[in-house]
Amino acid sequence: MVRVGILGAAGYTGGELIRLLVHHPEVEIVFANSESNAGNEVALVHEGLYGDTDLKFTDQTPFEQVDVVFFCFGHGKSEAYLREHEIPADVKIIDMAQDFRIRGDHDFVYGLPEIHRDQIRQCRHLANPGCFATCIQLGLLPLAQAGLLGNDILVNAITGSTGAGQKPGATTHFSWRNDNMSVYKLFQHQHLHEICQTLNELRPDTAPVVCNTLKAQPVEGEITVDFIPYRGDFTRGIFCTEVVKLNGPEGCATNPTREELVAAYKEFYRDAAFTHYVDAALDLKQIVGTNKALVHLDKFNGNKVVVTSIIDNLLKGAVGQAVQNMNLMFGLDEKAGLGLKAIAF
Secondary structure, X not given: OEEEEEEOOOOHHHHHHHHHHOOOOOEEEEEEXXXXXXOOEHHHHXXXXXXXXXXXXXXXXXXXXXXXXXXXXXOOHHHHHHHHOOOOXXXXXXXXXXOOOOOOOXXXXXXXXXXXXXXXXXXXXXXXXXXXXXXXXXXXXXXXXXXXXXXXXXXXXXXXXXXXXXXXXXXXXXXXXXXXXXXXXXXXXXXXXXXXXXXHHHOOOOOOEEOOOOOOOXXXXXXXXXXXXXXXXXXXXXXEEEXXXXXXXXXXXXXXXXXXXXXXXXHHOOOOOOEEEOXXXXXXXXXXXXXXXXXXXXXXXXXXXXXXXXXXXXXXXXXXXXXXXXXXXXXXXXXXXXXXXXOOX
16 A cells, blocks of 8 residues: 655645545555645545545645655745755655756656656656646657657647646636637747657757747757647646648658558557547547547648647646556556546537
8 A cells, every 4th residue: 555645735736636546546645735724624625525535634744654745836846845844765756846857956757657657667756747748748759759850840739727726816717717718928838848858858869859949040950849828718628739840851751651650659659558549530528537648640731740639637737647657656557546537528
């Protein structure tokens, strides 16, 4: 039995994590930390948990009683927390924030199971990928591995309101978000850095993929990712479209047919626990409430492809993937606790 502690347990990701773990056959939740809610029943905050648990929030952090702790903090708080608090060396950490996703002076492994499964199984500290980053990467990874990414990638992705977190804000309250849509962080979204890091990992001997598309003069040979994020008027999910001009002019050996590309995608995700290539066009409802990622590809104008990918931002884009990673870290069935069903049409 894996003993779990949760920090920042009162937010959206904390609530979703508790919802998964109270039904996980190999997990015991030892504590759910929230100083502002200490002593209150978890179900009073996360009302969907009525009848599922009598767990209460606590302001205590008995790390000596757990095997792993989940950081459900906002971005920037995880690094600060580790500077100010000592967590025993034998306690594993799964961080949901962006603090340790970029390689640097730390030992956190970037946990995208589709390509990092072996590293995840062996790591002690794990940085869970971002929601947009997960969806976008899963659409591009097979092309990157095949060396087919052209020098300009255009990404449009729309996310539900839960992507902004639980704290109310000017662009998150119902009267603004409902029947509305808007662009934000144009070409500058923070998830671009981890996307480019992963794409470069799969193609180390070729021109680099760069995320700073606002610089005045691009360097010849670089591949740029132009990412336009949108706020949607739905609650959960990310729908992503990626337009890629394949590496090589029409008619070259590097211009495969659609059938060859589809075969490459199916092979790439053949052993993936939750990521699947789908032959038909995608609908967001196919993944809402699940830990699945679905991918589809169409080919146009000779050597141009459009890839669509979809995930639930709170599950495969956050805590579902985190539980998947926890399963790998502790040698459990990768799918344990994640037998979720899509919301019916």
